[in-house]
Amino acid sequence: MPQNSGPPATKIQLLDSDATFGWASIVLHWITAIIVVALWYFGKSIFNGPPEESDAMRGLHVSLAASAWLIIFARSIWRLRSGHPRVKGQSVRIHRIAKLAHYIMLLVLGLMLLSGPLLVWSGGNSISVFGWLSIPSPLSASEALREFAWFIHSNSSMVLLALVLLHIGGALKHLMFHSDDTIARMIWPGRCTAKKGES
């Protein structure tokens, strides 16, 4: 009886390789992308939506942000530790620019994660997570600190919007004008072909 008669076992690629993203990066990218877009929308709705819904929107924004805090933090550390796979055929210069753009996005996300809680606590409030959990303020209330946190949070949100729009535009450009796997490799591990015709 042959011992290995079944179909070959499929290997699940969890970690990144030199040229491809693994499942850990792919899942973290899309979960956090959805959460960040939702946080941005709920954050803006605090002031731009109907005034009677403002408190509910603030509560939803803070609860979701506090629940997602660790995931967003963890995905940023994950990227810093696991490096940046380079698309096969991509020039070193373009790879460096893409890498820098991603790191700037993560830096701005970090500013949002720091200034958000500071904004709540410096106003003398606790962070309430869907009414189930309350994280009390470790700080004493300070209007100057609140203004500073607001300045950082509000301006970082606009910078993040611009960066994410550029990021999506860049991804669409690859999809429409370059026949490479830049988007495909952020959807399925192991996709790393160069522009058609390149090795």
Ligand code: HEM
């Ligand atoms: C990636 C994470 C985050 C994003 C994208 C985000 C986005 C936003 C946006 C767009 C606004 C409205 C700003 C404006 O109208 O100028 C806002 C407001 C606000 N954010 Fe965030 N935020 C994030 C994280 C957090 C966190 C972690 C907290 C606290 C736990 C927080 C607490 C608040 C509060 C309290 C306001 C309203 C401030 C007020 O009512 O005066 N945010 N956020």
Ligand code: HEM
């Ligand atoms: C529809 C929306 C989005 C699309 C189509 C998209 C697409 C992509 C693609 C194709 C890559 C791989 C680029 C490469 O191979 O060099 C990537 C990487 C990345 N994206 Fe997005 N993205 C989206 C939303 C977002 C959002 C909202 C954020 C953060 C606020 C984000 C942050 C990043 C970061 C930091 C990377 C570097 C790899 C990583 O750490 O995951 N993306 N994205």
